[in-house]
Amino acid sequence: MGVMQCNRKGCDNILCNKYSSYYGYICEHCFDDLKKFVISRVRMGSYDVPQMVKTFMETPKHSDLNYEGAIERLLEDMFTPATDTETDECNYIVEEILANCRRDTCY
Numbered sequence: 542m543g544v545m546q547c548n549r550k551g552c553d554n555i556l557c558n559k560y561s562s563y564y565g566y567i568c569e570h571c572f573d574d575l576k577k578f579v580i581s582r583v584r585m586g587s588y589d590v591p592q593m594v595k596t597f598m599e600t601p602k603h604s605d606l607n608y609e610g611a612i613e614r615l616l617e618d619m620f621t622p623a624t625d626t627e628t629d630e631c632n633y634i635v636e637e638i639l640a641n642c643r644r645d646t647c648y
């Protein structure tokens with residue numbers, strides 16, 4: 542059996558059991574990524590699957606991982622944990638209560 546190197550850009554896998562006469566070989570890992578890639582785009586209203594496959598095969602495997610990490614960090618920065626916000630709000634309420642307390646009855 543010959544080498545069946547994955548045709549996705551940047552993928553070194555040579556154990557591919559899926560083949561397309563148009564796109565070439567694809568390994569299991571890239572095939573899983575491809576499914577997620579296509580599903581996410583169909584959900585957003587794009588239906589040109591052949592174009593998506595073409596784009597996917599031309600997207601380097603490693604840069605994809607970098608995007609994921611960078612986007613995750615960006616989103617983590619955009620959304621602070623909800624429990625912290627609740628704590629802040631509780632602290633604010635407690636401070637308000639203490640302020641009223643001092644002003645009216647406690648002193």
Ligand SMILES: [Zn+2]
Nearest residue numbers: 547552568571
């Ligand atoms: Zn691959």
